[in-house]
Amino acid sequence: MILSIVLLIVFSSFAHAEWRFEAETGAFYDSNLSNSDRSADVRDDWAWKSQISAGNSLQLTRDLRMNLGADLRGEVWDRFGAFNTIGPGASAGLRYRFGLGRQAPWVLVENRFGYDRFQDTAQSGNDNMFNLQAGIALSDRIALEGGYAFESFVAPDDFYDRQVHSANVRMVFDVTSSLQVTVGYTYREGDVISYAVPPRPDIAPFSIEREDEDEFGQPLRTAYKLLGRTNAVSFSVAYQLMKYASVQLGYEYAITTHDPLQYENHLVQANVAFAY
Amino acid sequence: MRLSRGFVLLNVLVFAGDLLGGSLEITVKDDKGRPVSDAVAYAAATGAASAAPRKQAVVDQRDKQFVPYVTPVQVGTAVIFPNSDNIRHHVYSFSSAKKFELPLYSGVPTQPVVFDKVGFVTLGCNIHDWMIAYVAVLPTPHFQATRQDGRAVLKDLPAGQYTVQVWHPALKGQPEALAQRVDVGGSTKNLLFTLPLKHDLRAKRAPGLTTGGYR
Numbered sequence: 001m002i003l004s005i006v007l008l009i010v011f012s013s014f015a016h017a018e019w020r021f022e023a024e025t026g027a028f029y030d031s032n033l034s035n036s037d038r039s040a041d042v043r044d045d046w047a048w049k050s051q052i053s054a055g056n057s058l059q060l061t062r063d064l065r066m067n068l069g070a071d072l073r074g075e076v077w078d079r080f081g082a083f084n085t086i087g088p089g090a091s092a093g094l095r096y097r098f099g100l101g102r103q104a105p106w107v108l109v110e111n112r113f114g115y116d117r118f119q120d121t122a123q124s125g126n127d128n129m130f131n132l133q134a135g136i137a138l139s140d141r142i143a144l145e146g147g148y149a150f151e152s153f154v155a156p157d158d159f160y161d162r163q164v165h166s167a168n169v170r171m172v173f174d175v176t177s178s179l180q181v182t183v184g185y186t187y188r189e190g191d192v193i194s195y196a197v198p199p200r201p202d203i204a205p206f207s208i209e210r211e212d213e214d215e216f217g218q219p220l221r222t223a224y225k226l227l228g229r230t231n232a233v234s235f236s237v238a239y240q241l242m243k244y245a246s247v248q249l250g251y252e253y254a255i256t257t258h259d260p261l262q263y264e265n266h267l268v269q270a271n272v273a274f275a276y
Numbered sequence: 277m278r279l280s281r282g283f284v285l286l287n288v289l290v291f292a293g294d295l296l297g298g299s300l301e302i303t304v305k306d307d308k309g310r311p312v313s314d315a316v317a318y319a320a321a322t323g324a325a326s327a328a329p330r331k332q333a334v335v336d337q338r339d340k341q342f343v344p345y346v347t348p349v350q351v352g353t354a355v356i357f358p359n360s361d362n363i364r365h366h367v368y369s370f371s372s373a374k375k376f377e378l379p380l381y382s383g384v385p386t387q388p389v390v391f392d393k394v395g396f397v398t399l400g401c402n403i404h405d406w407m408i409a410y411v412a413v414l415p416t417p418h419f420q421a422t423r424q425d426g427r428a429v430l431k432d433l434p435a436g437q438y439t440v441q442v443w444h445p446a447l448k449g450q451p452e453a454l455a456q457r458v459d460v461g462g463s464t465k466n467l468l469f470t471l472p473l474k475h476d477l478r479a480k481r482a483p484g485l486t487t488g489g490y491r
Contacts, residue, residue, distance in 0.1 A: 062380060062402065101400055102400065176476075
């Protein structure tokens with residue numbers, strides 16, 4: 001009975017479904033793509049990242065919305081092509097808003113399932129991301145958002161399987177009607193892969209090794225999969241160019257540890273985003 | 277003799293003009309001298325009772341925007357909110373002058389909303405957070421919103437003394453502070469208002485900004 005009512009609401013909402021098409025493209029820099037702790041092992045690189053997506057928003061009730069979407073993501077790295085990726089995905093989410101208007105608190109539950117095909121095909125696999133997010137407007141111009149995410153990546157080669165839990169909080173500030181600034185903090189805990197020229201007896205006891213990896217050329221490295229804890233702070237700026245387009249600049253500083261291993265990443269991205 | 281007849285005729289015409297009333301041509305600028313559009317200029321006759329509202333007003337929803345951005349109406353006017361998009365909208369207001377909600381709908385709502393209290397009403401859409409518009413509910417039938425050139429013309433005002441005010445969604449303070457008194461009769465008078473305006477901080481519709489209202 002309940003299922004029938006839900007299905008009835010969903011199907012009646014399809015008649016008024018709202019399509020949304022988005023595209024995003026831009027440059028991305030990782031100061032430590034190899035996730036290495038020793039400076040001699042660190043390799044940085046630039047990538048060109050793009051994403052297109054189509055989504056459908058179904059307002060089921062006054063407060064409840066269902067989002068369904070499909071996307072295609074890709075990234076091409078300048079020097080280390082082994083990390084070039086392309087992958088389709090599909091997502092579904094429910095957002096509930098506790099009341100009327102843009103300042104009402106909301107909670108979002110969504111899941112995205114995708115396939116990431118790496119140029120180094122051993123790394124390819126299925127990616128599943130569960131996301132629970134909530135937000136509240138503190139004023140007309142300031143919003144606070146936070147959430148929890150769980151990512152599970154499963155590859156045919158078990159070494160590349162990853163499971164990561166993360167929690168995040170961010171403050172979104174409308175500086176002007178066209179300029180938005182976001183400051184955020186993320187804590188991540190889960191599998192990371194760190195590359196180093198062997199031998200590394202200090203890392204080996206708490207990691208799984210895969211030797212003679214050539215992703216970063218010569219000398220060959222060992223990939224160490226281990227449980228890492230990451231603290232990351234981020235800052236981003238979005239500026240509206242026109243009704244359907246904006247530019248976005250972002251920076252994240254992340255530090256990952258598993259005593260005695262510790263490495264840092266500086267991530268920079270510059271995007272142009274379109275939505276219709 | 278012919279001259280005195282002409283003189284009498286001229287006086288009659290002037291007197292008749294006073295009875296027929298006149299017009300006010302109002303120019304609205306910001307404090308940097310730039311023309312201000314979407315300001316509402318309105319004139320209330322001193323001591324005169326207002327006539328009943330004459331017609332309905334319409335605030336449309338097209339391409340996920342309210343059209344027009346500012347709608348002046350006389351108090352007591354019924355406003356209809358047709359939805360010209362092929363998706364649903366959900367119009368609401370929290371303003372003390374008119375609190376209402378038109379839950380998820382398409383097409384034209386069966387009942388208009390009557391704005392029965394003087395004040396300025398902010399409209400929103402619960403689905404598309406960037407959608408915003410205003411209804412200025414006024415105690416007089418003599419009003420007009422300024423065009424892109426910052427001008428508005430109030431025509432066919434009966435002769436008399438008027439208090440003229442201008443309101444804008446971004447106005448700092450109250451319109452009463454800038455009120456001007458003017459005698460209307462027979463001819464067109466020009467008035468200039470210089471408005472102190474706040475920065476426009478409306479959330480806009482763009483990717484990456486306020487999550488586009490699509491979270």
